[in-house]
Amino acid sequence: MKGIPKITVKQLYSSIIKQKRVTNADGWTRMEPVEQNDNPTTSPVMNAVARAMREKMCFDAYELGRYLQVGVTELDGVVRLYMGMSLGRFIREYRDMRAIEYLTCSSLSIGEIAKACGYAFSTTFTNDFKRRHQMSPLHYRNRFRPASYKELYRV
Secondary structure, three states: OOOOOOOOHHHHOOOOOOEEEEEOOOOOEEEEEOOOOOOOOOOHHHHHHHHHHHHHOOOOHHHHHHHHOOOHHHHHHHHHHHHOOOHHHHHHHHHHHHHHHHHHHOOOOHHHHHHHOOOOOHHHHHHHHHHHHOOOHHHHHHHHOOOOHHHHEEO
């Protein structure tokens, strides 16, 4: 018997980028909207989790559970079943994807990025980011954000 296909964080993630510059085969460039996938999976429960993360920015397990009107233990079980990871790990990876996009595509300050990713304090964000990426958010931004990010992205 085959198990349930695993859902990835990337499938559930909703980009902060609203428009992105694209170039066609003739060399013309233009800004095109970035499509947001409202139902990224076949699981209505995981789609509800993705919607809560996108619309309500529920970056805390208890807040997410309250929003979805389900206990954290039950929600953790569903996330483990569909994603093969704990609810806490899913939230951390989702926040990390959001932080990386803000760092590479926007001019928000580190404090503003921390708040947009659900951190109460920028120092907590900075410490968590350093632990995962072995560099500070500012160093990451300086290393990976393209010089032309303002022309490439609309957040």
